[in-house]
Amino acid sequence: MAGNEEALAAVILAAGAGSRMRSALPKVLHPVGGEPMIAHVLALAREAGAARIVVVVGHGGEEVARRLPDLLPEGAAAASGEAGALPGAGGHGAPGAAAPARPEIVWQHERRGTGHAVAMAAPLLADFPGDVLVLYGDTPLIRPETVRSMQDARRAGHAVVVLGFHAAEPGDYGRLVRGADGTLERIVEARDATAEERAIPLCNSGVVLARARLLFDLLSTLDDDNAAGEIYLTDIVAAARARGESAAVVLCPEAETLGVNTRADLARAEAAFQARRRRALLEAGVTLVAPETVFLARDSEIAADVVIEPFVVIGPGVKIGPGVHLHSFSRLEGCTIGSGATIGPHARLRPGTRIAAGARVGNFVEIKNAEIGEGAKVNHLSYVGDASVGEAANIGAGTITCNYDGVMKHRTEIGPRAFIGSNTALVAPVRVGAEAMTGSGSVVTEDVPDGALAIARARQVTKPGFARRLMARLGAMRARCEKAAGRE
Numbered sequence: 001m002a003g004n005e006e007a008l009a010a011v012i013l014a015a016g017a018g019s020r021m022r023s024a025l026p027k028v029l030h031p032v033g034g035e036p037m038i039a040h041v042l043a044l045a046r047e048a049g050a051a052r053i054v055v056v057v058g059h060g061g062e063e064v065a066r067r068l069p070d071l072l073p074e075g076a077a078a079a080s081g082e083a084g085a086l087p088g089a090g091g092h093g094a095p096g097a098a099a100p101a102r103p104e105i106v107w108q109h110e111r112r113g114t115g116h117a118v119a120m121a122a123p124l125l126a127d128f129p130g131d132v133l134v135l136y137g138d139t140p141l142i143r144p145e146t147v148r149s150m151q152d153a154r155r156a157g158h159a160v161v162v163l164g165f166h167a168a169e170p171g172d173y174g175r176l177v178r179g180a181d182g183t184l185e186r187i188v189e190a191r192d193a194t195a196e197e198r199a200i201p202l203c204n205s206g207v208v209l210a211r212a213r214l215l216f217d218l219l220s221t222l223d224d225d226n227a228a229g230e231i232y233l234t235d236i237v238a239a240a241r242a243r244g245e246s247a248a249v250v251l252c253p254e255a256e257t258l259g260v261n262t263r264a265d266l267a268r269a270e271a272a273f274q275a276r277r278r279r280a281l282l283e284a285g286v287t288l289v290a291p292e293t294v295f296l297a298r299d300s301e302i303a304a305d306v307v308i309e310p311f312v313v314i315g316p317g318v319k320i321g322p323g324v325h326l327h328s329f330s331r332l333e334g335c336t337i338g339s340g341a342t343i344g345p346h347a348r349l350r351p352g353t354r355i356a357a358g359a360r361v362g363n364f365v366e367i368k369n370a371e372i373g374e375g376a377k378v379n380h381l382s383y384v385g386d387a388s389v390g391e392a393a394n395i396g397a398g399t400i401t402c403n404y405d406g407v408m409k410h411r412t413e414i415g416p417r418a419f420i421g422s423n424t425a426l427v428a429p430v431r432v433g434a435e436a437m438t439g440s441g442s443v444v445t446e447d448v449p450d451g452a453l454a455i456a457r458a459r460q461v462t463k464p465g466f467a468r469r470l471m472a473r474l475g476a477m478r479a480r481c482e483k484a485a486g487r488e
Helices: 037-047 061-071 114-119 144-155 212-219 233-243 264-283 467-485
Strands: 006-012 050-058 104-107 131-136 159-166 175-179 184-188 202-211 247-251 335-337 353-355 360-363 364-371 378-379 383-389 398-402 412-414 424-425 430-431
Touching: 006 037, 006 114, 037 050, 037 061, 050 061, 050 175, 061 104, 114 144, 114 212, 114 233, 131 144, 131 175, 131 212, 144 159, 144 202, 144 247, 159 184, 184 233, 184 247, 202 212, 202 233, 212 233, 233 247, 424 430
Parallel strands: 006 050, 006 131, 050 104, 159 247, 335 353, 353 364, 360 378, 364 383, 383 398, 383 412, 398 424, 412 430
Antiparallel strands: 131 202, 159 202, 175 184, 175 202
16 A cells, blocks of 8 residues: 555544543443443444554553453454564554455554644654554544545645634633635634634644645644644644645534543533434435333444334344344344344343244243244243254243353253253253253253253152141241230
8 A cells, every 4th residue: 555645544542631520430431322422433443444543541551551452343453563572462563454454453552632642643654655644542422424525625635634613611622713715724723712712613623634644744843832842743734735735624513523531421422423323324215113211332233124122232242134123112222123023022132142033022031142032932931041952843831051150151952843841940051952842840961862852850649638737837926926916
C-alpha cells in the first residue's frame, strides 16, 4: 500500500482518566449496547477502511490493552508501536498493512492536551501515505456514513476536515469559525473565545481527518500558549490555513457526537444507541411490540418478520433468523436462532447456543453451549448445557444436563426424536439414542441405546394408612410443645 494516498489510518484517543465516572474501570471500557465504548469506535474505524489503528492510552492503559483482543472479532492481539509502546507486546507491521488492522498501542504518559495525545502516534504514522482519522474512545455514536462524508470532503481537495454540529447549548464546546466562502478558518476553544465567538452555535466534535504527513508536521509546530496550558489539536486548522491549505467542516446531528464523561452521559449514550438500533430494526421489518423495553447490542443480526415482545435483552453475538418469536423477559447472548423458532418467555440463551429452525424453547429454560435440533422442544423449567439435542426430540419439564464435575465440563448427546421424561437428570458424559426414552424422575448415568427406555429411580413403596397415623402423631407432638411453651 506504500504510496497509496487513499489509505486510511485511525488514531483513537483513550488516555483520559475519566475521574467523573467515579469508577476503577477505565472510562472507554464502560459499556454501551453491551460492549465497551471503544469497541464501537474500533468497529467504526474498520468500517471506514482503516488499515492502521493506533490507540493512545494513559490512565488504565494496561487494562485497555489487555481487553483489546477480546474486542477484535478475528482475535488478533494488540501490537505495539515503537515509541511509548506497551512492554512485552509484539512488533508493529509496515505502514499500510492490510485490513483488518490490528490496533497498536502507544502511551501518553503526560496529559498535555489532545494535540499532544495525537502526536504520540507520530513515530508510527508520520510517514503513512494516506490520511489519519482522529477518533475518541469515549464517543461511541458516530456513524460510518458521517466518516464517509468527511472522506468525500478530503477527496474534494480539503487538507483538513473537521466534524462539527449545531449545539442547542454550545456551552464549553469549541467554536468553528468559518469564512465568507464557508471554509473553516480556525477553531476556538470556549475558554479562549471572545464573546462574539462564543455566540457561534457551530461547535467542534474533536473528530478530524487530515493528510498524515501534514497532520504530524503541524502538530510539531504547536505550543501550549492558551488558557489551559495544553497543546490543542484544534490549532492545526489555523496552522494549515497559514500555509495556504484548505479546511472544511462536515456537519452531523449533535446526538452523534455525544462524549461520555459522567454516568449521566453514559445513560444518555445508551439511550441514544438503543433508539437508533430499534429504529433500524423497525425499518428492516422486525416487530418490536414495545420498542422502548427491548435492548440490543451493536452486532445484533435480526432478520425480517422476527417478533420481539416486551422486556427482551439481546446481548452481543446474537443472530436471529426470519420468523422467530421472542417472548417477554428473555435474555440472549452469543447464540444463533434458526427460522421460525420460538423462545421464552423467561428464557436464557447463553454463548455457544444454536437453536435450529422450528425449535421451541419455553419458559424458565436456560441453554448454554448446546445445539437444539430442528423441531425439538425444551418447553419448561430445564437446563441444557454442553449438549446436543436431535431433531424433533422432546425434553420434559425439569430436565437438567449435569455437565460439570467440579473440574471439567462434559457433554450430553440426545438423539433425534428422543423423549426425555420430566425431572430427568442426565449425568454427562452420557448419550440417549435416537427415539429412546427416559422415565420421569430418572438419574441417567449410562448410555441409553436407540429406541430403548431407561428408568433409573428407586422403586416406589406404598404404606397404607401411614400418612394419617404420621400426621396425627406429629399434631400431638406440636400440641404438647405449644402447651409447654404456654406454661413457661
